[in-house]
Amino acid sequence: MEFRESKGIFKQIADNISDRIITGELPVGSKIPSVRELAATMGVNHNTIMRAYLEMQRDEIIQNQRGIGYFVAEDAINKINKIRKEEFFKYQFPEFLHQVKVLGLNKEDLKPLLNILDES
DSSP: OOOOTTSOHHHHHHHHHHHHHHTTSSOTTOBOOOHHHHHHHHTSOHHHHHHHHHHHHHTTSEEEETTTEEEEOTTHHHHHHHHHHHHIIIIIHHHHHHHHHHHTOOHHHHHHHHHHHHHO
16 A cells, blocks of 8 residues: 555555445454554554554444454444545535636536436
8 A cells, every 4th residue: 555645644544444344345343454464564653553443443433352353343334434425525525616616617517527426
């Protein structure tokens, strides 16, 4: 995994794990890699992984079973989707609207994008 400077590494790791949950690579109830295992795999400090896991645990995406490890929570996919929608409307969508205004785009310019949504 290559990290971007625009976002904290722990957040990128949490996003990567969330992606793997959504795609089914890490199904509900499955054990996720240990902190040390993932730190070694990704080449980052174990504290960075721990921070990602603590955030995901706080958001109820994963659960810690003491002495056993971390597991994907029952409602993880719904929690991830809710968080991502909130982040989209708080951060990315306002930036998109700003760019639409700056570029002087109108409804006709955006119609092809809306058609893509209808096709999905």
